[in-house]
Structure formats: C-alpha cells, structure tokens
Amino acid sequence: MTEQNIQLQIDDINKKLDLILDEVYAQKQNRESMNDLMADLSIVGKDVFQNTVVQLDKAGVELDGETLASIGLRFLQNLDNINNLLEILESANDFVKDASPIVHQVGLTAIQKVNELDQKGYIEFFKELTNVLDNIITHFSIEDVRELAEKIVPILEMVKEITQPDMLESVHNAVVVYKNLETDDIPEYSIWKMMKEMNSPEMKKGMGFIMSFLKNLTAQQIKSKQEKK
Template identity: 45%
Template sequence: MQEEILNKRIDALDRKLDLLLAHVQEQKLNTEMVSDLVSDFQIIGKDAYDSTVAELDKRQIELHPNEMTDLAVTFLRNIGNIRKVMEMLEMGMDFANDIGPIANETIIDFTKKMSEFEQKGYFEFAKEIIPIADNIVKGFKPEDVRELANSIVSILTTLKQMTQPDVLNTMNNAVKVFNSIETENVPSYSLWKFMREMNSPEMRKSLGVAVTFLKNLSKTS
C-alpha cells in the first residue's frame, strides 16, 4: 500500500515538473520573441535614424540637442492645449457629421430649383438681358447715369402715377383708338365741316377735357 501511495506521489510530481518545464519553455520562447522584436525595432530605428540624418544633411538642416530638448519641453507643456485642439477638432467632425445630411438636402433642393428655373427659361432670359446691358453702357455716359441717379425719385414718382388704373385705362383706350384709325384713309375736313364737328357732343367733351387738362397743368408749372 505504501509503495502504491509513493508511486502516485511520484507521478504527481512528474506531472507538476512537466508543467513547470513547459511553462519555463514557454517563457523562454516569449523572451526570445521579445528579444527578436527588440532587435528588429533597433534595426528599424537605426535605419530610420540613419536615413533621417542623411536626409537632414542633404537638405543642410542642423538639429541641436538643445533645440530638440526645448521642443520636447514645449510639447509637454502644451499637452493641455493640444488636447483642447483635438477636442475642438472632434467636435468639428461631429458637427460636420450632423450637418452633412442637412447640407445634402439643401444642395438637392438648390439643384431642383435651378433645374426648375432652367425649364422655365430664366437662364435663357437672363442671357438675353446681357446685350441690353451692353447697349445701355454704350449708349450712355457716366454723366448720364449720375443725372439719372439724381432724378430717379422723380422718375419713379411719375411712373407710379402713370400706373394708376385710371391713367392706364385712358392710355389703353387711346392706343386702341389710334390702332383702329386707318391713317392712310383719313378723311379731309373743310372749315365748315370742322365747325360742325366742333358742335358735336363728343368734340365738346374732348375740348372740355383738353382745356381742363391745360388749365390744371398751368397751375402746377
């Protein structure tokens, strides 16, 4: 019985020893991997350093240790400011992400509106206005434009009065009557016929309008 117990203990010790050896082997492999990695980084760092030194020498740039130290100190001193800048940049990116869909919708609406204007002929109409502007520039001097600017209030007031419904209706009737007259076949009137026409109600009303207009005009002048 004791021999059996002893054999079990020896087997347990063997298993523990195997586990310990396996762990040691694993640690050894990890140590070798870290060592190889450090060696690789050293090689890469040395190559990068040599390349940087060669490039700086090629460009005739000198780096002094004091300057590098000052730069490092300045960087460390402004870590807080750099963090704030990064936070602002992050906020800006968030804002851009939020405003992006709205901007896209605005661009789409603007494009649709421009297409609608083009279909209605706004752009073609605006294109035809350019020759009119050229003719105005060619036909008027800067002095004429200054005089127009000085008189623009009076001109607009006159236009406002001319666009009153009564005035427009009278002008429209006058144009219609003029267009209805056959100017090539206008009958001739003798003095006697003219005097008879003057006694007609239509002519007397027209003379009354003309005389009233002239009298009121003389009062305003």
C-alpha cells in the same frame, strides 16, 4: 477508492498538466518572438539613427542636446494642450461627418432649383437682361447717369401720376379707341361736314376737354417757371 477512479483522476491531472505545459510553451514562444522583435527594432533603430546622423552631418545641421531636451520638456508640459487640440480635431471631424449629408442635400436642392429656373426661362431672361444692361452702359455716359440721378425724383413723380387709376383708365380708353379705328378706311370730312359734326354733343365735349387741357397745361407751365425763379 477503486483503481478505476484513481486512473480517472490521474488522467484528469495529466490533461491539466498538458494544458499548463502548452500555456508555458506558448508564453515562451511569445517571449522569444518579442525578444526577436525588440532585437530587430533595435537594429533598425540603430541604422535609422546612424543614417540620420550622417544625413544631418552632410546637411551641416548641428543638434544641440539642451535644445532637444527643452523641446522634449515643453512637449511633456503641453500634453494637455495637445490632447485638447486632438479633441478639437476629432470634434471638427465629427462635425464634418454630420454636416456632409446636409451640405450634400443643400447642393442637390440648389441644383434642382437652378434647373427649375432654367426650365421656366429665368436663366435665359437674365442672360438677355445682361445684354440690355450692356447696351445701356455702352450707350449712356457717366454724365448721363449723373443727370438721370438729379432728375430721377421728377421722373418718379411723373410715373406716380401716370399710374393713378383715373390716368390709367384714360390711357386705356385712348388705346382701345385707337385700336378700334380703321386707319385704312378713315372717312373724309369737308369743312361743312366738320362744322356740322362740331355741333354734336361728343365733339362739343371733346373740344371742351382739349380747351381745358391746354388751359391747365399753360397755367401749370407758368407756375413751374415761377417756382424755379
């Protein structure tokens, strides 16, 4: 083995020794830092303990050693329950994080829908509808509402009959005829002219309708009175 190889090995050993010494020195510094930290914490802990004792003494609070030991024992016995509680809290926190975007989106959708309803006039409509309800409530008494409740069935029956197709057609025809009448320029009829018009097929049919209507109306009124008795 040449002197050069020996020197290289010595240099390599010196480098390794330097690394070992550096590591030992670093560990020594860590131990010293840890010892200093423990010493500082011990001093702080003593001060905190003494201050706590003084404050409890001033407040007239007495600590029972057995009670503290019992609390500590129960705390240790319920570590599993505490762990389960923490897991539940973590799950709840995860749920809130997952649900927050959904709730946010639902809120945005609701705001957008309300804005659409407002643009279409629904909000203003319901606002005015509340005024209508206010007028109804202030105009009618509780007794009126009770009477309406008793008569609501006949009223609905009447509405049902009015909304039948043939009835709606008759009402529509009457409205159309009235709309087409020139009320400002209605011709005058003498008795002779009226008698002459009564011989027309339209007037005969109209008179027949009126007579049939009055006859059936009277018969229905008599029938209703008999049913009430």
